[in-house]
Amino acid sequence: MLSVEKIHSYYGQAHILTDVSLALSTGEVVVLIGRNGAGKSTTIKSIMGMVKVTEGDISFDGEALRGEPTHRIARRGIGYVPEERRVFTRLTVQENLEAGQQPPREGAPRWRFDDLFDLFPNLAEARHRLAGTLSGGEQQMLTIARTLMGNPGCILLDEPSEGLAPVVVEQIIKVIQQIKAQGLPILLSEQNLYFASLVSDRAYVIETGRIRFSGTMHELEENAEIRQQYLAV
């Protein structure tokens, strides 16, 4: 349903992505995996229209997205969870969620406050606290919940495990599995192969702005050469 075909992206004059293609279908979790600076975030931002894309096509449910302004892409049903969390620190948890609200969308699961507070019990307790006072893990949960408030048709999840304690990462894995169970496809960006293998069906390996490998998670785990070349630290 989400497809990216041969895009080239730039930050100003710097050519960052070359010929990047990927696809995401209903109900699957796909990981975009690569080292620091490989181009994961740039790919996701390209889909969101936050980075200049000069060539190639991006479409969602058959509708072209390239060149559209960010808010319209979000309105088409692409949910974006940024890296570094970016919660609105001076708004309460509840207000953060309200900011993410969009009307329900046909063919996409519908999320109400109560559903989200079930999914993220911590947030229910912290409802009236300022988001800036939450812990890193809680903030990560909040960004995911905030995006779900928009009842998206798919989710772009940029490095949700970054800088979080193992216990929190486990919670995030559970959340991803629960979201997946609702049939909502997720494009996950990640550096950690182990974390990726716990939730993903398929994988794309990215390095210096090019896709170097694509296949099932199983195939990637079997392929020592690719792992050695592009993922070993």
Next chain:
Amino acid sequence: MSVYLVQFLSGLASASALFLAASGLSIIFGVTRVVNFAHGSFYMLGAFFGYTFVREVGGGGIGFWFALLLAALAVGLVGLVVELVILRRLYKAPELFQLIATFGVILIVQDVALWAWGAEDLLGPRAPGLTGIVRIFGTPMPVYDLALIAAGPLVLAALWLLFNRTRWGILVRAATEDREMVAALGVNQSLLFTGVFVLGSMLAGLGGAIQLPKGGADLLMDFGILAEMFVVVVVGGMGSILGAFLAAVLISLLNTFGILVWPDGTLVLMFILMAVILVVRPTGLLGRPETAGHKAEAGFETALRPAGPHYKLFIAAVLALLLVLPVLVGEFYLILVIDILVLALFATSLHFLMSTGGLVSFGHAAFYGGGAYAAALLVTYAATPFELALLLAPLGAGLLALVIGWFCVRLSGVYFAMLTLAFAQVAWSIVFQWSDVTNGDDGLLGIWPSAWASGTLVFYFLALVIAVGGIFLIRRVIFAPFGYGLRATRDSTLRAAAIGIDIKRQQLVAFVFAGAMAGLAGALFVFSKGSVFPDEMSIPRSFDALLMVLLGGVESLSGPFVGAAAFTYLHDELITFEYWRLLLGLTIVALVLLFPQGLAGAAKHYLGRYLKLEAEPTGAAVTKREVREA
């Protein structure tokens, strides 16, 4: 005792209108990051619209308030047009262009108001049912003041509800933190910006309208409230509505009590209060420190380089032309060229501050006028000889710059700009009001050069030597180690601090130097005209300098000269029209929208590659490459 109580209440009453206007400014800045210099004009329009609507529909108690609301709506509509036509195209432009564009709006509004309502001050209509006087423990006080006292907190509460209890308000608050993220959640930023701008404009309009029964409507309201508004916003903390309220109350009380204690010194009191608060809390009472992402930048990317061979030839040709000019043209044109030389020096000093120091001053005329007044006062009261006065004037202006700069360099970006404007307005007010010494609006007359220099020809050469010498001196400073250090500061404060540059001190030195050079230009000015009036220190004069820099292009060192010439030409062409401000304003807005690089900047950009106007990159650029290779 009751006198003080009434005084206190009347201070609260005048705080309301100020708070309304300032909160609008603050809200607009919070979301769009644009300091709307035309906000004072919106306030003024609110008063004029209110005046008209009260006459048309304002019969009876309800009609009056309805008319005031209508005035606010009308100003909101004006804001809508300004946002859609001008600002929307400039959100991504360097802030200087936004500020200049809103200054164009000030000029346009001034003339439209003059055309629509005439030059006479209008006496405000009285509010039906609230015309009387109450006695508070025997001391009389207008009933309307009580209504005003209520208005401030009422609007504060309404704004609080709007921003905390509606989704729109939540989105606005979210956008002040992270606009891109708000867009990524599906919110149309353009709509949000427009809405915020309209709301802010309406608040300014309402502020202007509710003070009608007290202060009426006149054409000086725009700049008058602008400086006060900036002080309120800087003292209260940018972006904080409650802070704006507290600051408005504080400053209004200071004014009302100040008049009792020290009638001539209210401006000085305001100045001291602002100084104390800024030294103790640089972000204002309730402001937060600027985050890195929001840091306002002056935004000059192209590096200044020493002149290339062709450019030097070009300069030499221009100088040669200036030297033989008296043979070619008559006295009329010589006088015109003297004007251009004076303004070129003035503009170059500002350009130095902006391009090298990254400090966009909106009050540079304080030093130009300061130099002019220093010379004029020396001649008038101390019978100082012309030559000595010419020498002392830049020192006087430099001293003024030292005092003002000491406060201003503590702030950066738009805060710096606002503070310089506020200080310049204070300086203007002092000159304007202190008529025992300065002769106020009548100016100081009969300030002529010594006999040997009084002929047009000799004075022309004198002005040529001084102005060109001054400009070369500024150039020398730019390419001296001090100038390089300053630019390092501008480009990266952190890095500059790391290599041991004392940033604030360096900026202060630059500020004082620029002020002194502006003062020199001012001294030349006063001797060329024989008189000086407070206008030379006014905010419009500061904007003239900015306009010259802008016309010439901020990135080009010869820009200010081209700008001064273009400005003088433009001014002389336009001044013959009755509504020249309107034309000038429209020209400014058009120029900003069409040539964001300025005239000389654009020409240089397109021609530069062919004509080798700049020296080959050396120094800094090479080092960067080496660093990368290493």
